[in-house]
Amino acid sequence: MKYLIVMMTLSLSQFSLAADAPKNTPETVAKGKAVYAVNCLTCHGDKGDGMGPAGKYMSPKPRNFTKDAFKKGEKDADIFASITKGLDGTSMTGFKTLPEADRWALTYYVQSFKAKK
Numbered sequence: 199m200k201y202l203i204v205m206m207t208l209s210l211s212q213f214s215l216a217a218d219a220p221k222n223t224p225e226t227v228a229k230g231k232a233v234y235a236v237n238c239l240t241c242h243g244d245k246g247d248g249m250g251p252a253g254k255y256m257s258p259k260p261r262n263f264t265k266d267a268f269k270k271g272e273k274d275a276d277i278f279a280s281i282t283k284g285l286d287g288t289s290m291t292g293f294k295t296l297p298e299a300d301r302w303a304l305t306y307y308v309q310s311f312k313a314k315k
């Protein structure tokens with residue numbers, strides 16, 4: 199029973215986290231860009247094309263946000279989940295240590311590369 203309550207509390211809190219997602223605005227995208235420069239750029243590159251200084255030599259290659267299909271889906275929630283959990287067995291590790299607001303900002307920044315197609 200105690201276990202059940204913990205599970206329910208967990209799933210409820212996940213639900214409210216999703217509801218707390220900041221809006222996709224020029225400000226959140228700019229914030230995402232700053233967080234990206236520190237955490238993602240070496241692999242995904244400043245153009246989001248997967249050609250960062252380290253990314254070039256990787257296998258599998260970091261996602262090219264401007265044209266590749268996304269394995270785990272392309273909706274905001276999918277990208278947020280990939281950033282949080284990473285992709286198993288690749289150099290794309292999860293970034294759950296980053297504040298949630300930063301992960302949303304990153305999500306919108308990643309989406310902004312696609313929009314420039």
Ligand code: HEC
Nearest residue numbers: 237238241258259260261268269270280285288289290304
């Ligand atoms: C050490 C290199 C590395 C770093 C740092 C890195 N990534 Fe990745 N990322 C990868 C690789 C490699 C893949 C492709 C994995 C695959 O093909 O399965 C990937 C894939 C992705 C994807 C695509 C997921 C999908 O469904 O296809 C997203 C989104 C992403 N990364 C976002 C980010 C963000 C945002 C950051 C910074 C917080 C980041 N990555 C940091 C290497 C990296």
